[in-house]
Amino acid sequence: MSRYYEFFCPVKVIAGEAALEHLPYELTSIASVRPMIVTDAGVRAAGLLEPVIAACTESDVTFAAIYDEVPPDSSTTTVREIANLYRQQQCDAIIAIGGGSSIDTAKAVNILVSEGGDDIAAYSGAGVLTRPLRPFFVVPTTAGTGSEVTSVAVIADTERSVKLPFTSSFLLPNAAIIDPRMTLTLPPHITAATAMDALTHATEAYTCLARNPLSDAYATAAIKKIGRSLLAVMDNPDDVQGRLDLAEASTMAGIAFSNSMVGLVHSLGHATGAICHLPHGLCMSLYLPYVLEYNLEDIREPLSELLLYLEGPEVWAATPASRRAETTISAVRHLRDELHHRCELPRTLRETGKVKQSQLDNIARQALDDGSIIYNPREASLKDVRSLLEKAWG
Amino acid sequence: MLDSFSRSAARRARRQYVGLMFRFMGHALEAISRFDKTVIDEARGMPDGLVFQMTVLPSGPALAIEHTGDGVLRYLGSRYDGPVDLSIRFKHLAHAFLVLSFQEKTVEAFANDRMVVDGDIALAVRMTRILNRLEAIILPRLIARRAIKEYPAELGLLEKLPGAIGVYRRVAFSMIRDLRKEALSQ
Ligand SMILES: [Zn+2]
Numbered sequence: 001m002s003r004y005y006e007f008f009c010p011v012k013v014i015a016g017e018a019a020l021e022h023l024p025y026e027l028t029s030i031a032s033v034r035p036m037i038v039t040d041a042g043v044r045a046a047g048l049l050e051p052v053i054a055a056c057t058e059s060d061v062t063f064a065a066i067y068d069e070v071p072p073d074s075s076t077t078t079v080r081e082i083a084n085l086y087r088q089q090q091c092d093a094i095i096a097i098g099g100g101s102s103i104d105t106a107k108a109v110n111i112l113v114s115e116g117g118d119d120i121a122a123y124s125g126a127g128v129l130t131r132p133l134r135p136f137f138v139v140p141t142t143a144g145t146g147s148e149v150t151s152v153a154v155i156a157d158t159e160r161s162v163k164l165p166f167t168s169s170f171l172l173p174n175a176a177i178i179d180p181r182m183t184l185t186l187p188p189h190i191t192a193a194t195a196m197d198a199l200t201h202a203t204e205a206y207t208c209l210a211r212n213p214l215s216d217a218y219a220t221a222a223i224k225k226i227g228r229s230l231l232a233v234m235d236n237p238d239d240v241q242g243r244l245d246l247a248e249a250s251t252m253a254g255i256a257f258s259n260s261m262v263g264l265v266h267s268l269g270h271a272t273g274a275i276c277h278l279p280h281g282l283c284m285s286l287y288l289p290y291v292l293e294y295n296l297e298d299i300r301e302p303l304s305e306l307l308l309y310l311e312g313p314e315v316w317a318a319t320p321a322s323r324r325a326e327t328t329i330s331a332v333r334h335l336r337d338e339l340h341h342r343c344e345l346p347r348t349l350r351e352t353g354k355v356k357q358s359q360l361d362n363i364a365r366q367a368l369d370d371g372s373i374i375y376n377p378r379e380a381s382l383k384d385v386r387s388l389l390e391k392a393w394g
Numbered sequence: 395m396l397d398s399f400s401r402s403a404a405r406r407a408r409r410q411y412v413g414l415m416f417r418f419m420g421h422a423l424e425a426i427s428r429f430d431k432t433v434i435d436e437a438r439g440m441p442d443g444l445v446f447q448m449t450v451l452p453s454g455p456a457l458a459i460e461h462t463g464d465g466v467l468r469y470l471g472s473r474y475d476g477p478v479d480l481s482i483r484f485k486h487l488a489h490a491f492l493v494l495s496f497q498e499k500t501v502e503a504f505a506n507d508r509m510v511v512d513g514d515i516a517l518a519v520r521m522t523r524i525l526n527r528l529e530a531i532i533l534p535r536l537i538a539r540r541a542i543k544e545y546p547a548e549l550g551l552l553e554k555l556p557g558a559i560g561v562y563r564r565v566a567f568s569m570i571r572d573l574r575k576e577a578l579s580q
Contacts, residue, residue, distance in 0.1 A: 003506075004506045004507075004508075208505075209505040369439075371516070374505075
């Protein structure tokens with residue numbers, strides 16, 4: 001546990017029933033009259049724009065521009081295009097509606113329209129921004145990434161084929177609007193994978209080197225909600241309270257990990273995502289139990305504590321203290337089995353059908369250079385990572 | 395009066411210590427990249443000509459090294475002011491002192507937000523591994539355990555001792571040469 005820590009989350013959270021209807025008030029209260037929506041075709045096709053637009057028009061707030069073509073892997077070209085639209089239409093606020101890609105894109109657009117210019121790459125890195133950006137709101141439509149409360153964005157520079165990272169607390173939105181209506185129609189396998197991402201955020205935040213008492217509180221609260229509601233939502237997708245639980249858990253896990261970082265599960269997940277093009281949430285689900293096993297002796301105490309939140313007081317009390325850490329790992333495995341049973345979410349690299357054994361060396365090497373590995377409690381060597389991948393292969 | 399005098403003397407000593415440690419690390423990195431296979435392999439993964447700087451905000455002390463290619467590192471001195479590709483900046487001298495006096499591990503300093511990284515994170519991670527390896531080799535095991543996450547299991551005395559002696563000898567030579575040059579130029 002750190003002897004020193006920092007904790008920061010200035011994002012107003014607007015959550016629960018009829019949360020969307022608070023958006024027009026938020027916009028008027030900062031005198032925005034020409035807001036812009038940034039979203040993707042999937043969100044539009046799922047009919048998720050309607051409730052937002054309806055809520056705003058009813059309060060006489062109209063949108064000056066709607067961009068609904070954010071691709072799954074957003075690029076500098078998209079960012080430039082949207083920034084131009086914002087300027088043409090003289091917009092004065094940005095509302096991102098969607099998952100990680102739309103939110104990251106909107107963050108980058110906000111840099112360009114606030115700081116000027118066309119070259120988003122010039123603002124890449126840490127601490128480049130020195131002043132607040134334009135008003136920015138996020139309405140998440142997945143429950144997993146936590147991007148609505150993180151101060152990072154990653155945008156692909158397709159011309160130079162590199163990924164540009166942006167880190168600044170000025171990227172944080174003014175508010176995140178969490179409305180269960182926005183995740184109600186999320187298909188089962190995405191519900192499962194994104195919830196496993198949130199579970200991983202919370203678990204790594206709670207067990208890695210930069211943990212602190214404030215992020216611990218968010219992490220445990222997130223795990224409790226996921227433990228209680230994930231399978232319930234899988235069985236009954238229209239469970240509004242369960243959907244809200246997962247969305248809130250995702251935001252809380254986001255607050256936790258943006259303050260105490262993540263570890264080896266994410267290092268492996270980032271590498272696998274880049275090399276095999278698997279969705280991030282699925283990668284998290286694939287690696288979580290194996291990494292917990294690998295870290296076990298260094299995280300026995302916090303992992304034992306997590307059993308209480310994941311499985312509830314009865315299971316916790318019935319498990320001898322010396323077995324609680326192992327039982328937490330079994331609970332995660334059990335959860336993965338249940339998800340596999342309900343929506344065929346793969347549990348091993350082999351089950352994905354998209355990873356070749358010949359790619360494992362490459363994944364291991366790339367994982368070793370991932371920034372999150374710094375915060376992993378154990379110093380993972382190439383050999384460690386390689387044998388972990390062998391186990392995760394299945 | 396005496397109290398404030400000794401406090402400022404302590405602060406001056408701390409600054410000198412950090413400066414000296416940076417200088418030592420610069421020479422040691424140069425030396426170790428000539429014979430330690432682990433460091434050479436790690437350094438090979440960095441672009442040729444990459445300049446890495448570790449510094450203390452707002453104005454030093456600092457340490458700059460260059461990867462001249464093929465895993466070889468070159469110490470650029472404490473006053474390097476050319477372009478930098480990757481930098482790790484301590485927010486305060488006190489934080490640099492905590493790390494360089496082995497009271498806080500480098501990874502702890504990362505976790506505790508003691509420093510700001512600018513540049514490719516993958517290279518910063520690689521550089522951290524090189525610094526860890528350096529500490530594992532040159533520091534007595536007891537102190538090294540306080541400085542790094544996990545002491546490398548395969549690093550026995552047989553590998554460590556000649557390595558450490560090699561580094562210390564080369565560092566001693568080049569530091570004396572440096573100090574002499576500085577004395578002459580003043
Ligand atoms: Zn994640």
